Amino acid sequence: MNFFEKVTGSDMTxxxxxxxxxxxxxxxxxQTAWEEIKNNLWVYTDFTGRNLMPILDSxxxxxxxxxxxxxxxxxxxxxxxxxxxxALVGDDGGKTYRDKWRDQLNQNVLRKLGGLx
Amino acid sequence: MSIKKIIEGKxxxxxxVSRVKxxxxxxQIVYKEIQxxxxxxxxxxxxxxxxxxxxxxxxxxxxxxxxKGVLEVTGTDVAAFCDALIEDxxxxxxxxxxxxxxxxxxxx
Amino acid sequence: MENIxxxxxxxxxxxxxxxxxxxxxxGYEITQHLRDLGFTDVVEGTVYTITIRLEKNNLVNIEKxxxxxxxxxxxxxxxxxxxxxxxxxxxxxxxxxxxxxxxKTKEMKRR
Numbered sequence: 275m276n277f278f279e280k281v282t283g284s285d286m287t288x289x290x291x292x293x294x295x296x297x298x299x300x301x302x303x304x305q306t307a308w309e310e311i312k313n314n315l316w317v318y319t320d321f322t323g324r325n326l327m328p329i330l331d332s333x334x335x336x337x338x339x340x341x342x343x344x345x346x347x348x349x350x351x352x353x354x355x356x357x358x359x360x361a362l363v364g365d366d367g368g369k370t371y372r373d374k375w376r377d378q379l380n381q382n383v384l385r386k387l388g389g390l391x
Numbered sequence: 392m393s394i395k396k397i398i399e400g401k402x403x404x405x406x407x408v409s410r411v412k413x414x415x416x417x418x419q420i421v422y423k424e425i426q427x428x429x430x431x432x433x434x435x436x437x438x439x440x441x442x443x444x445x446x447x448x449x450x451x452x453x454x455x456x457x458x459k460g461v462l463e464v465t466g467t468d469v470a471a472f473c474d475a476l477i478e479d480x481x482x483x484x485x486x487x488x489x490x491x492x493x494x495x496x497x498x499x
Numbered sequence: 500m501e502n503i504x505x506x507x508x509x510x511x512x513x514x515x516x517x518x519x520x521x522x523x524x525x526g527y528e529i530t531q532h533l534r535d536l537g538f539t540d541v542v543e544g545t546v547y548t549i550t551i552r553l554e555k556n557n558l559v560n561i562e563k564x565x566x567x568x569x570x571x572x573x574x575x576x577x578x579x580x581x582x583x584x585x586x587x588x589x590x591x592x593x594x595x596x597x598x599x600x601x602x603k604t605k606e607m608k609r610r
Binding site: 318325326328329332333335336339340342343345350358361362363364372375376377378379380382383386387390 | 467
C-alpha cells in the first residue's frame with residue numbers, strides 16, 4: 275500500500291498529483307528521496323491522509339529549494355530518513371532529531387563560513 | 392491552491408531568490424542553512440507565502456548595509472536565533488499531533 | 500557583562516518596549532542602546548526576534564522608511580496594548596527586585 279491507494283477524496287488526489295508533478299522535476303537522487311519520505315510518512319496518516327498534506331508540501335519544498343542550490347540529498351536529509359520523517363510529524367521518536375537539526379545547522383554554518391577564509 | 396496563486400508565488404519566489412543571491416557570501420551561506428532548517432521544522436507561517444523568509448532576508452540586508460558580518464547579527468548560535476524566531480508559532484508537526492490526538496479523544 | 504543571556508530572557512522584551520516608548524526607533528538602534536548600556540552579549544538577531552514577536556502580538560506600530568544605506572527600515576512605536584504591556588513589565592520587575600533585595604538583606608526566619 276502507498277499514499278495513492280490510501281489517500282481518499284478528490285481534492286486530496288488532486289493535491290497528490292500536484293506533488294508528483296513537482297517531484298518529477300527534481301534530480302533523480304532527490305526523486306528517490308521523495309519516494310522514501312512518502313514511504314516512511316504514510317504510516318502516520320489517518321484514513322484520508324489530509325493531516326499529512328502540509329507536511330508533505332513543506333518536505334517537497336525543502337527538496338525543491340535545496341536541489342536548486344545544488345546541495346546533495348545526504349547533506350539535506352542526513353542518512354536516517356525514517357528518523358527524519360518521525361521528526362517531521364513531531365513523533366516522540368523524532369524529538370532528538372530536532373536537536374540534530376539544530377546541531378547540523380550550527381555545524382554547517384561553522385564549516386561553510388570557515389571555508390570562506 | 393489556485394493556478395493564479397501558484398504563478399504569483401513563483402514570480403515572488405524568483406524575486407526572492409535573486410535578492411538572496413545579491414547578499415555577500417557569508418550571509419548567503421547562513422541564509423540557506425536557516426531556510427533548510429525552517430523547512431524541516433515547518434512553522435505554519437511558511438505555508439502563508441514567503442513572509443517569514445523575506446523578513447529574515449530584509450533583516451540580513453540591513454546587516455550588510457551596516458557593514459556587519461553575518462554571525463555578528465545572528466549571534467554564533469544560529470539555531471537559537473531560528474528557534475526564537477518561531478518560538479510561538481505552531482509547526483505542521485504540532486498540527487499533525489493535534490489531529491491525531493483529536494481522533495483518539497473522539498474514540499473514547 | 501557577558502554570559503547573562505539565560506537570565507535576561509523575558510527581561511529583554513521589557514527593555515525593548517521601554518526603549519521604543521522613548522520615541523520612534525529601529526532594530527539596529529535598539530541593539531546599540533542595549534549594548535551601550537552594558538548588555539554586550541546582545542546582538543541584532545536577539546532584538547530582531549523580540550521585535551518580530553512584538554509585531555505579531557500587536558504591541559508595536561510599524562512604519563517603513565527609506566534608509567540612506569541599504570533597504571527600507573522598520574520603525575517602531577508602541578501601541579496602546581504595548582504601553583499597557585510595558586507598565587505591567589515594570590510592575591512585575593518592581594516586585595521581583597523588591598523580593599530579591601529582601602531575600603539578600605533580611606534575616607531568614609528558620610522554621
